[in-house]
Amino acid sequence: MSPTHLPSPLHRLDMDRIIDDRRTRIIVCCGSGGVGKTTAAAAIGLRAAERGRQACVLTVDPARRLAQSMGLTSLDNTPRQVDGVDTASGGSLHAMMLDMKRTFDEIVEAHADPDRAAQILANPFYQSLSSSFAGTQEYMAMEKLGQLRHADEWDLIVVDTPPSRSALDFLDAPQRLGRFLDGRLIRVLTGPAKAGMSYMKVLNAGFAMMTGALTKILGAQVLKDAQTFVTALDTMFGGFRERAEWTYRLLQAPGTAFLVVAAPEPDALREASYFVERLDAERMPLAGLVLNRMHASAASRLSAARSLAAAETLEMHDKPNESAGPRYSIAVAALRMHAERMQLGKRERRLAEHFTSAHPAIPVAEVIAQPEDVHDLRGLRVIGTMLSQQGS
Amino acid sequence: MTTRDTDWDGVRLHVVTGKGGTGKTTVAAALALALASAGRKVLLIEVEGRQGIARLFDCPPLPYAERKVAIGLGAQGAGQGGDVYALAVDPEGALLDYLEMFYNLRRTGKALTRLGVVDFATTIAPGLSDVLVTGKATEAARRRVDRRGDSHVYHAVVMDAPPTGRISRFLDVSTEVSGLAKVGPIRTHADTVARVIRSPQTAVHFVTTLEEMPVQETLDGLADLQERTGGAIRPGGIFINMARPAMLDRDDLAAAASGSLDAAELALGLKAAGIGENHGLAADLMAELKEHAQQVALQDREREELLTSGRPLYELPMIPDGIDLASLYQLAAALREQGAA
Numbered sequence: 001m002s003p004t005h006l007p008s009p010l011h012r013l014d015m016d017r018i019i020d021d022r023r024t025r026i027i028v029c030c031g032s033g034g035v036g037k038t039t040a041a042a043a044i045g046l047r048a049a050e051r052g053r054q055a056c057v058l059t060v061d062p063a064r065r066l067a068q069s070m071g072l073t074s075l076d077n078t079p080r081q082v083d084g085v086d087t088a089s090g091g092s093l094h095a096m097m098l099d100m101k102r103t104f105d106e107i108v109e110a111h112a113d114p115d116r117a118a119q120i121l122a123n124p125f126y127q128s129l130s131s132s133f134a135g136t137q138e139y140m141a142m143e144k145l146g147q148l149r150h151a152d153e154w155d156l157i158v159v160d161t162p163p164s165r166s167a168l169d170f171l172d173a174p175q176r177l178g179r180f181l182d183g184r185l186i187r188v189l190t191g192p193a194k195a196g197m198s199y200m201k202v203l204n205a206g207f208a209m210m211t212g213a214l215t216k217i218l219g220a221q222v223l224k225d226a227q228t229f230v231t232a233l234d235t236m237f238g239g240f241r242e243r244a245e246w247t248y249r250l251l252q253a254p255g256t257a258f259l260v261v262a263a264p265e266p267d268a269l270r271e272a273s274y275f276v277e278r279l280d281a282e283r284m285p286l287a288g289l290v291l292n293r294m295h296a297s298a299a300s301r302l303s304a305a306r307s308l309a310a311a312e313t314l315e316m317h318d319k320p321n322e323s324a325g326p327r328y329s330i331a332v333a334a335l336r337m338h339a340e341r342m343q344l345g346k347r348e349r350r351l352a353e354h355f356t357s358a359h360p361a362i363p364v365a366e367v368i369a370q371p372e373d374v375h376d377l378r379g380l381r382v383i384g385t386m387l388s389q390q391g392s
Numbered sequence: 393m394t395t396r397d398t399d400w401d402g403v404r405l406h407v408v409t410g411k412g413g414t415g416k417t418t419v420a421a422a423l424a425l426a427l428a429s430a431g432r433k434v435l436l437i438e439v440e441g442r443q444g445i446a447r448l449f450d451c452p453p454l455p456y457a458e459r460k461v462a463i464g465l466g467a468q469g470a471g472q473g474g475d476v477y478a479l480a481v482d483p484e485g486a487l488l489d490y491l492e493m494f495y496n497l498r499r500t501g502k503a504l505t506r507l508g509v510v511d512f513a514t515t516i517a518p519g520l521s522d523v524l525v526t527g528k529a530t531e532a533a534r535r536r537v538d539r540r541g542d543s544h545v546y547h548a549v550v551m552d553a554p555p556t557g558r559i560s561r562f563l564d565v566s567t568e569v570s571g572l573a574k575v576g577p578i579r580t581h582a583d584t585v586a587r588v589i590r591s592p593q594t595a596v597h598f599v600t601t602l603e604e605m606p607v608q609e610t611l612d613g614l615a616d617l618q619e620r621t622g623g624a625i626r627p628g629g630i631f632i633n634m635a636r637p638a639m640l641d642r643d644d645l646a647a648a649a650s651g652s653l654d655a656a657e658l659a660l661g662l663k664a665a666g667i668g669e670n671h672g673l674a675a676d677l678m679a680e681l682k683e684h685a686q687q688v689a690l691q692d693r694e695r696e697e698l699l700t701s702g703r704p705l706y707e708l709p710m711i712p713d714g715i716d717l718a719s720l721y722q723l724a725a726a727l728r729e730q731g732a733a
Binding site for chain 1: 444504517518571640644679680684686
């Protein structure tokens with residue numbers, strides 16, 4: 001489809017300036033589920049590689065065909081070179097899919113002696129925690145990002161955040177784990193092991209009530225497993241906390257650019273608004289908003305109302321019984337379809353304007369909806385071009 | 393009241409899942425409206441703390457309490473609809489509920505909450521918090537008007553559940569908990585919840601759009617549910633959301649896709665409608681027709697894919713102006729017409 005005139009928001013996002021700036025080392029694509037984060041991240045990584053960057057895309061949950069097109073057929077937790085990339089400018093593209101459990105296992109192995117590590121890995125609480133989706137995926141994505149950045153083999157890492165229930169989980173997860181490890185419950189659970197009897201006496205009444213209640217809800221064996229796990233985890237706690245803080249500071253650093261991705265839907269844009277405000281509060285560097293899957297028309301000079309009126313006029317003319325005369329059914333279909341498209345585009349525009357009027361300083365890039373899903377490098381290039389050719 | 397057969401007679405707990413962005417909450421709400429026919433009470437439950445139901449029904453944020461949010465869709469010849477109640481379940485409220493209901497331990501529960509037990513459950517053992525949340529839904533589905541009576545408080549419970557990627561694990565509570573607890577009260581509770589979820593009283597519906605990724609996820613989700621639970625959890629219907637109807641007949645669609653549609657005919661039509669003077673308009677509209685034909689073809693392919701699952705399909709139209717309360721009733725009527733409720 002030909003480039004279409006879109007009424008301009010206050011600022012256009014200049015994607016090429018961001019990816020061409022060698023100081024940009026990390027681009028984080030975030031947003032609620034189903035808005036096209038993975039596709040955006042892959043498209044940005046590819047464009048950066050073809051403009052000369054040594055890029056690595058870290059993705060969490062790619063669509064099967066998109067993963068295949070990037071050569072991500074196995075989940076082996078290491079970046080693989082992507083074939084078919086134009087390397088004329090000296091760039092390259094690697095991509096990897098996150099293996100949450102393996103990433104977690106590696107942290108445990110790195111921070112505990114072999115015996116203790118084996119003990120933790122076998123604990124049922126650890127197994128539940130390391131393979132579940134709630135929070136762990138976010139935490140591990142950040143951990144992997146930290147590792148890739150630390151390895152310093154790539155000069156640009158593009159990360160696609162997990163499909164969280166809420167876009168905000170991604171920032172909260174490391175801190176939630178930290179808060180939990182730091183919390184009172186942990187002290188109660190680890191109390192007998194590390195505090196000794198004098199400490200226990202002070203806590204005694206409360207502790208008895210607590211363990212009594214926990215035993216009642218969970219059963220004695222569960223409580224014991226939890227205690228063992230937490231005690232073991234406690235020894236690695238310093239390492240955990242340090243890593244989480246390092247990654248957090250990395251995200252705040254000037255070399256990082258956050259892109260909030262949203263579809264022109266009320267829920268997705270509401271999440272995007274929260275995210276923008278949250279990034280600001282956390283002093284995280286926001287580069288802009290990507291509005292994905294916008295509907296536009298090359299015939300926007302014909303309004304929805306006029307198009308619909310024209311269709312109705314033709315329907316009055318079109319008498320099925322008259323064998324002679326022209327057939328208007330194609331024109332009627334075209335006009336009705338165009339009216340619907342204009343109506344949809346207008347609604348999306350209105351939703352986008354709600355966002356831009358609440359956040360006027362934020363640069364916006366728009367990506368026009370494709371008639372088919374993107375599942376090859378050619379499709380990613382089209383998206384990359386749209387992300388970069390704003391307002392031209 | 394007229395009784396009529398629907399595809400899900402006997403199902404008391406409708407679990408609605410779907411990929412993010414497919415309109416899972418909208419479909420769950422429409423299903424609740426459709427099920428709440430004459431005099432029937434239906435409970436719509438939200439579990440992810442997003443307050444999506446409150447926004448759809450345009451009411452203040454839902455507390456952890458069952459509140460009436462709408463009247464059900466009236467049936468023809470059977471007068472007004474019943475009532476739709478809504479409830480936002482969070483793990484903390486569900487834990488307090490559980491402690492009170494089974495152990496009469498509300499105050500202890502509050503102390504536990506202050507100590508971070510809920511953080512504990514949601515952080516290190518999400519299986520435990522899932523069992524509390526699903527436990528609330530199964531409790532509502534089984535709740536009787538009085539202890540001895542056999543009539544239920546709710547004719548049906550509709551749960552706006554976690555997304556497709558997480559649904560099997562979320563529902564497979566007894567396996568998730570048995571990894572942690574071989575015996576004990578929480579295990580017993582999990583087994584009770586699992587009995588309801590694994591009974592014919594529960595069905596898991598999948599919401600999708602006719603696009604590649606959501607369709608793939610739906611099929612993967614169905615397969616995962618079958619594999620993980622050995623078919624013990626009953627798959628429900630596939631609800632196709634935001635479908636766009638074809639505007640041309642089959643021959644014209646094929647012609648539009650291949651670019652052989654008669655441009656002169658279109659131009660003539662535009663002229664007859666008084667907009668023929670506009671330069672290049674016919675060509676632009678022709679390009680839009682081509683895209684439309686491609687989209688219809690893609691939709692047809694994806695629909696074929698979904699049919700391979702053998703599940704009943706229901707189709708809901710795209711509402712170009714956005715979802716409001718009126719359009720929810722429109723979608724509810726479409727669901728009822730197709731036998732989903």
